[in-house]
Amino acid sequence: MHLILTGATGLVGAGTLEVMLKTEAITRISILSRRPVAMVEGHEDKAKVIIHKDYKSYPTELLEQLKDAQGVVWAQGVSQNDVNKEEYFQITHDYPLAAAKAFSTLHPESPFTFVYVSGEGATQSPGITTPIFGRVKGQIEQALFDLGKQTPNLNVYNARPGAVDWRHHPEIHKFMPHQALYKKMLLAPIDAVYKSMMTPTRSLGKVLTELAMSQGKPLKGKDLQMEGRLLPNVAIRRLAGL
Template sequence: MVHLILTGATGLVGAATLQAMLTTEAVTRISILSRRPVAQAEGQEKAHVIIHKDYKDYPSQLLEQLKDAQGVVWALGVSQNEVSKEQYEEITYDYPLAAAKAFSTLHPETPFTFIHISGEGATQTPGMFTPIFGRVKGQVESALLDLGKATPNLKIYNVRPGGVDWRQHPEIHNYMSHQALYKKAIIPVFSFWKDMTTPTRPMGKILTELAMSKGEPLEGKDIGQEGRLVPNVALRRMGGW
């Protein structure tokens, strides 16, 4: 019996992950933190939507509802083109770090696995021309890894999907967020270079399996940072595509 937490369920990665969680028999409860209702969860007995407005604050009443959760897939995010620099930093850096600190207190004596959705292009060694996305994602990756090292029960994985490809995943088409026209145009082009794309169906399965795990370091020459960084090439290998 496994209880998992999910954020960003109305987005593309979140919708794919929710579909995988719903169809994984071992997952018996899904707590979805969301600012608004989640249509994909309606009528699903094991999915419970918790309306949560402030992702920097986790009151005791909320943590009580999550107390037996084994892990989380943190898929909450936004494009750097949709918000101000300050808003992007708050959503991308402050939110997941606050959540990781709070969730690590749920059951301090046993592992809690935190799957942070980053992205290809993130870097922990930014240069002069690194975009905001790459710099901030890299900063939160580093901060989460440092927190994990300082918090023995908190097991961090930073996962970097490439161009997320939803086209062969019809189960989520009615629930996923609207995709910008440039994404619809570029994904078919990227699909010719497989290492640049991430199909949603196997991605959701891998993210769910990682969240269900005890968070032990992963192995493989394509895995980075002592088993904690999963680039897209590793995602594709793990998913067998």
Template sequence: MHLILTGATGLVGAGVLHNMLAMESVSRISILSRRPVPMAEGHDKVNVIIHKDFKTYDDVVLEQLKDAQGAVWALGVSQNDVNKTEYYEITHDYTLAAAKAFSTLHPEEPFTFVYVSGEGATQTPGIFTPIYGKVKGEIESTLFDLHKATPNFNVYNVRPCGVDWRHHPEIHRFIPQQAMYKRVLLPVLDTVYKPMMTPTRPLGKILTELAMSKGAPLQGKDISMDGQLVSNLAIRRLAGL
């Protein structure tokens, strides 16, 4: 199976890539990235496509993706690292442009788009909802609408919470330096409130498996949006945590 991945040099994307590389059923991985991906070096089944404009997909790029059956969209940025305009462009516009482009690859056959959102995203923001919650909630809704309007284009919106890389040493040298507050907070959460934790190893497996699926609605009280929105509790349940 041929899968597409973005965000491979980031924390979540590295966890996904490690899982994809280990899975024999994943025969090809097309990584869209602005820069080389060291973790992919030496792996014959990986094609790193250096892609500078994530709002545009020309025929040359689409030709390399034409037989892909799913994608994990792990590209993202913290709302603290960019201004509001840039955050909206990266989080909403980039994601929607890719989803629309991928939906045209083989419209006669299923394609599954897995969007890495986050706990705190909401379709009903209030005055105290942070920017990321509003924007991620908006793109979740937009992707869901695209799914409803586009035959064979399936979507899962997945909401990890406290993404924990500590017990996944295989990716440590490939991920960005993690902020000190995360290094202090995660051990506390792991002790007092495990339901908020999202270990990268099982997360990568769940995201990959969803991208490989036919996009059927999931079941469970921790699943919403007609079976397409996967909460962090659902991630943990599906991973057997």
């Protein structure tokens, strides 16, 4: 099985890549990245990094390299605090939507599964206090869902992890981006009081990978939304066996 991954140098992407590399059923991983991915070293027989600068454009030569991929985990993202509003919308909304449209053309006769990593706080019903990330991620969740309904072979899942916890996933520690001290300090009380909001990277990577490997059929469960295609963190934890 051939899967695509973006955001491999980020926290969620690193956790997902580590799971993909250990999954025997996955024989090929195409990583779209703006820069080299250190975790791939020693795994070049399975994982290939494709340096890609413009995530709104997918030329024929790139799609040719991806033509037999069956799914993608779109883990690329950025904090709303690190870029301006226009850049945030482009990265969070325009990039995955352009990719979903392009990847749906890889093999129109068979399913392609697009797994978008959103986040708790995303909403399709924003209020005056809803932060930018909640509005924009809610918009792209809806746009991908609508595109999936309009495109017969494109199957979309929107996953909303909560507080992403890397502490017990040592395999990725030297590859993941530096985490601010305040984030580390926040995880302990959340874990103690609001455990349902925690999202361990290993468990998250496993769920995202399994979704991308699936045929993309709607999931079942009372904790799901968008006709079985939106997974709040409680659903992610349930599927991970937590």
